[in-house]
Amino acid sequence: MTLTITPISSSVLGAEVRGVDLSGPITVSDRRRIYEAWIEHAVLVVRDQKLEPGQFSAAARMFGDILAQQLKKFALPDHPEVGTISSRDLPVVDGKLHVRGEEFHTDHSNFSAPPKATILHAVNLPSRGGDTQFCDARAAYDDLDEATKAQISSLRSLHVYESTHSTRKMFKLSDKERDAMPRTSQPLVIRHAESGRPALYLNTGRMEGIEGMPDEEGYALIARLFRHATQPKFEYRHVWQPGDLVIWDNRSVLHQANADYDPTELRYLYRIMLQGKPLEAYSAQAVAHA
Template sequence: MRIKALSDHTGAEVRGIDLSCPVAPDTQATLAQAFLTHGVLVVRDQSLTPLQMLAAVRIFGSVFPQHNTRFAIPDCPEIHYISNQDRFADGRRYIPGEGWHTDHSNDPHPPKATVLHAVTLPSGGGDTQFANMAVAYAALPISIRERITNLMAIHVYQSSHSARQLMDLSNTSKERVPNAVIHPLVRTHPETGRQSIYINPIRIEGLLGLDHREALPLLDELLAHATRDEFQYRHEWQGGDLVIWDNRCLLHKANGDYDMAQTRYLYRVMLRGDRPPRNG
């Protein structure tokens, strides 16, 4: 197995391993540490069934039950699919993952990681961008860090301020998805101890104790800062890629800049995380 960094701060490529086979304990430990170090792991040249993917990701943790069950694969419901072939009720095409976000932050214990496995890809485009929120936090002016250190954000399934529309929850999902949760705006990573900006434009409805006239410009300012090019790693997908990333310290977004007559189809699974601790 070979691991090579893909940027100065985010992303590493893994070659020379077949995740359809059992992975030795020392190799599992190496992969787990590489995940913490790089935030994104790109494991090349995999060909996994949903059940094989489910077994492989247990190297990194236990499975988190995804919120919208309409995308579950029938014979392996812990694995969901991502596809450009789904449409909203009004006929508009649904592009999963558009817009900067971190997955399922509206859960009391948001998933620590998301894993995607490329099954079918368009001939070009469809990159996934990642923004390192720990590096972005470290680059904030001290005055801004002091301002946001104890602020708490209200996360909901679909923020009324979001430009992106999510697919409606199924009736079954509505019964188990929280109406709102509170998380700190600055999150301390439970394993590395690093602090990150923890925002989600798709999920955050507001900040406790602040009027929207103050909260929304602050959130916009943080997003503009955190997604600057120098904090990003942009992943160009290859067939067989399995990509796992750390939701606790990264934002990501998918790009719908490809020929929609071509299919983009990936398997997705998430891993259980902890409740983000309050600061102070």
């Protein structure tokens, strides 16, 4: 087999990987090519995999350290490091499945060290629907006018479990559980720890306005940046195929799920997130190099 990595869209966002079997040994040079392609393209689609849970976690470790599953009831009993996403676990409201990720976001942004990556492997797919959409938060930042870049360069937002302005449906928590959830001040523009590239860091479901800014003004700015970042020109929409393994970089993209498939069909994927580091403001780097 010969490893090939091909851009999947007209932009740099997303690449398709073929000619590799993640259940077997992979040469050091192929590992390096795959990792570097992931950093550059932010979303990698590895085709034609058939991974058992243990093989899936071994493949995930190529990219970093595994984050322990937060919700134990959605973890595999024999492989507690592997989570599951199943249509059987979703409530049906008015004949339509209800998913939590149905709005562009980045995972666990309220953590002091949000997961650097999220990895999914398709085990069972519905006959149609259930796509995952990605928007390139780096390209969205690059595309801003210079006045906006200057305006937002040192701004920060408090990320909490569920913003008072959230339109996303989060899991309902007890007061005690909610109090235990992390809350973290995050930069509005982050610097990627590996590539150094700036990116917008947005999660409208978790952002409590902008620090030091009146509420109305802060939420209006967030809404404007969110509309900008989620334009179709920044998007790659992944249509799942059997055997796909998809890994995305939470520091570079926003993502959203779709619950538009037949609720009687099984959609079942394995999921692992990888440990990240505290996020650095892009402005801190700019100042350091001034």
